[in-house]
Amino acid sequence: MSDYLIKAIAMGERLRVVTAVTTGTVSEAQRRHGTWPTASAALGRTMTASIMMGALLKENQKLTVTIEGGGPIGVIVADADTNGYVRGYVTNPNVHFDLNRYGKLDVARAVGTDGFLSVVKDLGMRENFTGRVPLISGELGDDFTYYFARSEQIPSAVGVGVLVNPNRSIKAAGGFLIQVLPGTDEGTIEEVEKRLNQIPPISRLIDAGRSPEELLDDLFPNEDYKMLEKKPVRFRCTCSKKRFGESISGLPVSELKTMIAEDHGADATCRFCGSTYHFSEEELRDMLIK
16 A cells, blocks of 8 residues: 545544555655664654644645654654655664563653754745744654644644564554644544544554555544545655755865865765765866856
8 A cells, every 4th residue: 555645624624634654655764764663663753743744734835843852863854745745864773672661662762852843834935934842752642742732722633653573674654633623612622532542553553454544434433524635645855966066066165175185076965865976076176166
């Protein structure tokens, strides 16, 4: 099953909902970065939440999520847009611990809780929107839920999960995002909370083969929802040799000359996707002339 997400409204148009399966997308990130299981779970949860948030933006808008919790994984960064594209990386991909007391990957230990979750939205305006909240759990689903309530003042529920195989490949990944629309009564909110406490973990549902549509059935068993949009999801990086070349050409002349005389060229590696671009001595000399 290819990755995709579903946007919907539910419970008499009182809730906005996104459900997503991101197994292939997270698998691509794991392959590119060689992440170990706990790091894969942290990165996959962040990317999944980011792509669901991106689905709520308007056309051609995008966002960047940064998580700095002070843990051994370092910084987690994910970019997502309205077209279903996402990319991401962690500072230290080789992080893994024993399972926590609940028998799950110990993401909170890897991420840490002494730091912040930041979201920068490029809405096509002169200045970007920036929201920042302290981490409250390091498990990330709760942290994204807290972000919406605190920074955007939207009562929400975010569930994200990643299962990893013994060989470090991704077994299942995905999530859901539920947001309360204005005017919703407390009874509806309590009903949603009750349902969320009853369903299995999202990663287990996806591992059982549930599609985004079927996740909607799990969340709203009485079919009290209306699907609005179905959109494919995949890992895509926007890096290119041209972009790296523009950055290198902006370096001080002395640095360019050192690259030519001592290194006989330069290599630039993208942190998001791992692609490496080589610049020859001749290409660097051309940058000096321009």
